[in-house]
Amino acid sequence: FPQDPRQQLDAAVEAVFRSWSGDRAVLYRRQERIPNDLGTAVNIQTMVFGNMSDDSGTGVCFTRDPSTGDVGVYGDFLMNAQGEDVVAGIRNARPLHELEGESPAAYRQLLDNMSALEAHYHDLCDIEFTIERGTLWMLQTRVGKRTAEAAFRIAGQLIDEGVITEEEALTRVNGAQLSQLMFPRFDASATSALLTRGVAASPGAAVGKIVFSSIAAKEWADRGEDVILVRTETNPDDLVGMIASKGILTSRGGKTSHAAVVARGMGTTCVCGADELVIDSTHKTITIRGRAGENLKEGDLISIDGGTGQVFRGAVPVMPSAIVEYFEGNIDPEAPETSDTVKAVHRIMTIADKVRRLRVRANADTPEDAARAVRFGAEGIGLCRTEHMFLGDRRELVERLILAETDETRVAALEALRPLQRQDFQEIFAAMGERPVTVRLIDPPLHEFLPNIVEMATKVAIAEERGTATDADRTMLKAIERLHESNPMFGLRGVRLGIVTKGLFEMQVRAILEAFQLARKSGSVGTAEIMVPLIDTYQELELVRTQALKIAREKGELVGPGENVMIGTMMELPRACLTAGQIAESADFFSFGTNDLTQTTWGFSRDDVEGSFFSTYLEKGIFPASPFETIDRDGVGRLVRIAAWEGRETKPDLKLGICGEHGGDPESVHFFHKVGLDYVSCSPFRVPVARLEAGRAAVMNR
Helix, strand or coil, X not given: CCCCHHHHHHHHHHHHHHHCCCHHHHHHHHHHCCCCCCCCCCCCCCCCCCXXXXXXXEEEEEEECXXXXXXXXXXXXXXXXXXXXXXXXXXXXXXXXXXXXXXXXXXXXXXXXXXXXXXXXXXXXXXXXXXXXXXXXXXXXXXXXXXXXXXXXXXXXXXXXXXXXXXXXXXXXXXXXXXXXXXXXXXXXXXXXXXXXXXXXXXXXXXXXXXXXHHHHHHHHHCXXXXXXXXXXXXXXXHHHHHHCCEEEECCCCCCCHHHHHHHHHCCEEEECCCCEEEECCCCEEEECCEEEEEEECCXXXXXXXXXXXXXXXXXXXXXXXHHHHXXXXXXXXXXXXXXXXXXXXXXXXXXXXXXXXXXXXXXXXXXXXXXXXXXXXXXXXXXXXXXXXXXXXXXXXXXXXXXXXXXXXXXXXXXXXXXXXHHHHHHHHHHCCCEEEEECCCCCHHHHCCCXXXXXXXXXXXXXXXXXXXXXXXXXXXXXXXXXXXXXXXXXXXXXXXHCCCHHHHHHHHHHHHHHHHHHCCCCCEEEEEECCCCCHHHHHHHHHHHHHHHHHCCCCECCCCCEEEEEEECCHHHHHCHHXXXXXXXXXXXXXXXXXXXXHCCCHHHHCCCCHHHHHHCXXXXXXXXXXXXXXXXXXXXXXXXXXXXXXXXXXXXXXXXXXXXXXXXXXXXXXXCCCEEEECHHHHHHHHHHHHHHHHHCC
């Protein structure tokens, strides 16, 4: 070890810079989506020591409770100790208010400094301090990590205190935090075996199997197990296992320990300082002090409640989140007995809805999904997939359509399907009331509605051998062989299927318009938007539009922008996006199907690649995040931008939306706002997240 102080300092500086490329740093950046090329910095400062004497000490504090958002004195300290002793959980720290009895002058000065720092940063501050021989030294501060519950409550508090505006409050919360609040919680009425109680470090209800190491947590989670990482205390080397776990349980540490801070930042349930637990990581067992015979071993199920600090043996039943109940309309946010968290979420959602430009729709295929979407705040349906209506008992009718050898048989099969489709659409239009409904014409290849080719071929071969083969089975096998494709994703589907299969799209259009007119008679006057899938060229859309317009005129419907019926297309192929100006001439709207657009742009099938090389690509930094979770702005996003611009160059009033699951991803919503889309559409459960992020995008992009 070098004895020259300058050499020591240079080596320390270099070590910090090198840490940017360490395994933990790379993993953390991937988790938090921090760019790899951002870089880090080194601060050099004089050291002070909290372990010099009994009137020395060190601690970490927060200007508000980072778990609940409550105003007050929160933090931990230790006398005659260094900061590492507090944050590593090596010793159980003391609550901050007890510092007044140990060092009154330093305590009063610390409270003054905490008030000054929060007033300056206009937010919850996370502060580290040291007392050296009675003198208080402030080491560092930062805007503190907090739980989702605390984030919403603190945002509301700061509005009431006049510290921030309503719009600024939207920058203090995010969609990921709202998602966390929508997770289930433990049923308080359930009879469960309480093992112990620790510090409630990060809220949530987590059930899983005990594992004692970060490596085991990753291995078990990779094979589909829900795990709880149990450690005496965690350290930075445990990050991989902490990410993989449903919850974290430690026997040492408090609200400012490594486990607590990291878990809160990730939104993971955490209980710390459960000091009755004796954790033997070597032999993979847990015993409880003073209670013989209550041993636990690796693989045993436990449940931890990060809101109360309780630890239970076995799996505790869970209940719906109060926030979900609020969105469902079962909780009145104005009622006196309603929790502060629900009131805070309601307040923030009201602000977001007031300022956002992007409308939010839902992807829904059934009346039940449509009704739930409305309860969650959806302003329409952005994608109703008609192929889901051909399953179950109706599959037989589709088989008849495919096997039809004459026009009469084919028309009969289509006419049998039409009233069923009409009933489905009528119920969905009724559920949505005056809101717009976008119905996508059938998209997947027809062979998906037939038996598996290998199974059918085997069945016929065995029957032929036994002399029991039937003409029906042989006809079915011929149909399957005729429709079989090596790569059906790029085959006879979408608009191609509608053009080739005479009468199929016409039947669906009739069913949609008939249902729309029936719903209108009952008082619902919304908008029926008929969406043609998998367009490559404007000629395809023009063919289908011409047929649809003829049917609409027969039924007395006007078609186009501002009318009750619109005909548009799903933009999900690169060529369509690059020729959007031409396609717009035949379209009343574009809806970007970013799931398929991502697959066709990148040239891979989602179902095949996510389980093969995606993890390697993420580890090596080729993907900052899965392009199926967050929009690939440079590639897929650029196609969306080009199509949006060229489409509106041709038709300024062209309605633009997105109906892939990217519509519920927070980062993607901000991109769609910037591009100028009119709405995003996502699954019903993600509608509140999209509403919040649309409001945040409006504020943050001004």
